[in-house]
Amino acid sequence: xRRIVITGIGAISPLGCDMDTIWGRLTSGFxxxxxxxxxxxxxxxxxxxxxxxxxxxxxxxxPKQQRRMDIYSQFAIAAxxxxxxxxxxxxxxxxxxxxxxxxxxGVGGLNTMxxxxxxxxxxxxxxxxxxxIPNIIPNMGSGLIAIEHNLKGPNFAVVSACAAGLHSxxxxxxxxxxxxxxxxxxxxxEACLCDVGIAAFAAMRALSTRNDSPETACxxxxxxxxxxxxxxxxxxxxxxxxxxAKARGARIYCEVAGYGATCDAFDIVAPSKTGEGNARAMKLxxxxxxxxxxxxxxxxxxxxxxxxxxxxxxxAIKSALGETDARRVMISxxxxxxxxxxxxxxxxxxxxxxxxxKHGVVPPxxxxxxxxxxxxxxxxxNTARQAKVRVALNNSLGFGGHxxxxxxxxx
Numbered sequence: 001x002r003r004i005v006i007t008g009i010g011a012i013s014p015l016g017c018d019m020d021t022i023w024g025r026l027t028s029g030f031x032x033x034x035x036x037x038x039x040x041x042x043x044x045x046x047x048x049x050x051x052x053x054x055x056x057x058x059x060x061x062x063p064k065q066q067r068r069m070d071i072y073s074q075f076a077i078a079a080x081x082x083x084x085x086x087x088x089x090x091x092x093x094x095x096x097x098x099x100x101x102x103x104x105x106g107v108g109g110l111n112t113m114x115x116x117x118x119x120x121x122x123x124x125x126x127x128x129x130x131x132x133i134p135n136i137i138p139n140m141g142s143g144l145i146a147i148e149h150n151l152k153g154p155n156f157a158v159v160s161a162c163a164a165g166l167h168s169x170x171x172x173x174x175x176x177x178x179x180x181x182x183x184x185x186x187x188x189x190e191a192c193l194c195d196v197g198i199a200a201f202a203a204m205r206a207l208s209t210r211n212d213s214p215e216t217a218c219x220x221x222x223x224x225x226x227x228x229x230x231x232x233x234x235x236x237x238x239x240x241x242x243x244x245a246k247a248r249g250a251r252i253y254c255e256v257a258g259y260g261a262t263c264d265a266f267d268i269v270a271p272s273k274t275g276e277g278n279a280r281a282m283k284l285x286x287x288x289x290x291x292x293x294x295x296x297x298x299x300x301x302x303x304x305x306x307x308x309x310x311x312x313x314x315x316a317i318k319s320a321l322g323e324t325d326a327r328r329v330m331i332s333x334x335x336x337x338x339x340x341x342x343x344x345x346x347x348x349x350x351x352x353x354x355x356x357x358k359h360g361v362v363p364p365x366x367x368x369x370x371x372x373x374x375x376x377x378x379x380x381x382n383t384a385r386q387a388k389v390r391v392a393l394n395n396s397l398g399f400g401g402h403x404x405x406x407x408x409x410x411x
Contacts, residue, residue: 313395
């Protein structure tokens, strides 16, 4: 059996654009949520979001090229470049046909769609950009990364809403495991913090309206939660076959040991009330990793801060791990600090899991001031915790009933 390890990570996020800064802010409980400045939100019911901090696109992409790609693709390219640099890989010394890329997006180029529809309505059909379609499609981030790094192996994108980033990691790991590739860049990117994105999610009543206190708006598992906060960014991991990584002397964060993917087959947006699909994904990932529930020390929860979702995930964890291990395991939601990065969130939170395993530190769930009696597990409230993490699970759930879970294991 071919084993898969993480040797490179990179992220463009509401907590910053370099991993030292991001990890420092994660472990200190830094709030990445504030008032939206990307557009005038005066007339919007929701005026808060988790915007990317410290973003300087010129550091990654030529200004001329920037005008030819949607911001979500820019996030993807930048995160991939950071992951490649972090890994120390020299692609020139590898076989490009054995290297692949699977970087996904839940929505794709929403900013481009918005701009070009406005052009159509105001200026007519002859004024649309010839780059409209390439900028909209959710696989273009993956394609552009492959072009930059000459990756000629498996290359595509998974579109499963907020589970897309995590499905990408699990699918990329399977490609290496079965011998379709030796190296895979994988993850997700999203940029929906525009007027259309905010208004559309607000129309679903999915977003927090705590506009007067953005720093406390995202409060997973807290009794006073009122919805999720939209975030944005990109996160990419470089996966390698273990023996090859070891032979080249790569720094290894952890092993990608197990993967589970299921569907609720219940509702277009609401999770199954029993959490059965989420629980089954966790059970599959644990079994695939060859470990037991007693080996799991940390779960990075989907934890979106919605009234309906958090209790369901709590029950799913109890069902998957059993009452004893569910009460022992440490659980936290990074979204309390980053907001919900949609298709990028599973990839970003996989990086969190990898760093928790590597450094023995579990980031907190901030803003957990008034615990919900229905959410009665250990959510590492407000302060990071030093602890050995042998196995970490990452949960992602997407509209349409999509569930993903990946197990990360220490070496």
